[in-house]
Amino acid sequence: MNKNEYNELIAFHPGYYISEIIEEMELTQEEFSKRLGVTPKHLSEIVNGKAKVTPEIAQKLSIVLDSSVEMWLNLQMKYDIKITEIKIQKERDEQIRIFKELDYQFFVKNGFIDSVKDTYERAKQICSFLKIADLAVLKRPDLAANFRSSSDSRSEKNIINANAWLEVATKIGKERTVGEYDAQKLKSYLPEIRRMTVQDPSQFSPRLNEIFAECGVAFVLLPKMKNAKINGVVKWLTNSKALVAMNDRMSYADTFWFSLFHEIEHVFQHKTKQVMISCNEDDMYEINKQYEDEADAFSQNYLIDPDDYAAFVSRAYFSKESVTNFAKHIGIHPGIVVGRLQKDTLIGYNVMNDLKIKYRIS
Template sequence: MSNVKKYKDIVAFHPGYYIADIIEDMEVSQAEFAKRMGTTAKTLSKLINGQANISNDLAKKLSVMMGTSVEVWQNLQNTYDRKLIEMQQAKDYDEQTKIVKEIDYRYFVDVVDLPITRNVNDKVANLCRFFRVSDLRIMLQPDFLVNFRTSTSCNNEKNIINSRAWIQTAINISKNINTSPYDAQKLKRYLPELRSMTVQKPEEFLPRMKEIFADCGVAFVLLPHLKNAGVNGAVKWINDERVVLAMNNRGLDADKFWFSLFHEIKHVLQQKIKTVFISSTMEEMIDINNKLEKEADEFATDYLIAPADYKKFSPSKYTSDNEIVEFAKKIGIHPGIVAGRMQHDGIIPQNGCSKLKEKYIIETKYTA
């Protein structure tokens, strides 16, 4: 083992490096120097070769023998140790560069006000601090935040990293939201009011929606889409009395927004404390109990448009926009939701009834 370590422009000199020079200047053998020092040849050899650190006892002996202070030798050891840490950190940052390149750093500048920088190491440090991890590679560990289906695909790793980054961002933001203790019955009583908001504009329903969720113990967070995350929504319990419900706030048609919202509400009501639920546009990102997912889908579908009402309406490919609008008005819901249901059921093409659809774009800004 060498008593000098190098990585890039960082050089670390073990105290044994200096002891070797002293032995050479004294023109004695290591065995003799060990006797003069009052230690064994084996201990001295390990010290010279950087295999052992200077103990307080050895520092005392060297200080007496060489006429220096004990601190001189302790400082040499401390300097070496600090250099090793600096060296390891540089190596770690280099390894994390691969992960940083998979993350849209600008997103975190725009959304949570992380410092603007072009320096890769600064990006690593800023993201580690924000995600509360010691190393970005932790974002790829199977049991971190939420489990996904594993794959050897690079795209899969990119999706996993960014999905976890999006979820952690929602968790961080949720810490600034005050909530009452979780109350499932209260949330159920609020469901009709939440459904009635589908006919309102986001600027009208969002303030009240946040109040309702907070009153029920739900920290409701709206976040812009993060590139390669593919996450539309997520539910994560913080503890028995508090749960985070996060939603993607950009690029969603109104019908998809409301379906996703009620889908996530059902996951909240399922109250699976140890399960993180993800609604994703990417099939490989979904790794949740299929029964619970099906329940959430059916709940969102049936609560927005009651099966009996939909059956009575009996839509077909010949159903006009005006008929959809009248039906939506009758059941008190956004007509785009009815059109979206018909698209989902294959009654009309995906571009059908496009005039009835509405896209929500809700800008948000948070502090890191």
């Protein structure tokens, strides 16, 4: 404890030298403590680097060892300075280590920060943008949601990036001006939102934002972040303002609309103290299965009425023409019907994918 090393940095506590002197004098620590006029415990703490050499102790040492007070105080000062250097270097190295786990290009490509060369400066930029003291904050499994903690480095990487993605989404959501949350108003807009499934993103995206804002929901679409393993979130920023954030992994029409209505149901659940997250890995986040099942059922059944779907699949004939006609009949995009049939294993995942268009809406 009286000698601290980190890389090329070494800090010698005054106790290191006192220990050598005691040995040279062929005394025990207890014997030397009596000569110094301190308790054996106090001397042991100094020798082991747990207690500082104070001006009083420096005065005693100078008399017993025929040395100067300044020498001992200088040794203590140099030790403190070197320990600070070690601490700063460790923190810097840890920042760089965590930074290397982050998807840095996510921040640069989306214009959140400017590109710089120095790795440590990059880490500081991200900290400044996210309003956190250091990147170690992103390791906390309970920072933005109840992620499962693990000693596995891969899981740590997932948590770091998931927290970062959530913090960006939350930051943007807080900046959005929306009205007071109104569940009834949002429900009244559901038929219009469903009809948007047949529109181009350039048509429905602005209107979708208007509807959500009017109903008290900040709707944020973000690109995916590598290793975040997170697709969407519902988080209550206040009791009357909800955040719905989704990433562009859901670029196919069927997954986008299923996910959107899934998140809308989480908004209706109005669990203001809980963060509802859709993850790639079921074991990454502490989910409430009841709420997730409710959200899945709501999305599935609102997009395609169960009775209509049952009647359609009972014919057991699935061609492009039949799927397209059915989708037109119920007023949704045919890709949503294809996605449902694939999920229910009624057709293969390689069938009719040309009907599942991709969106570019982030």
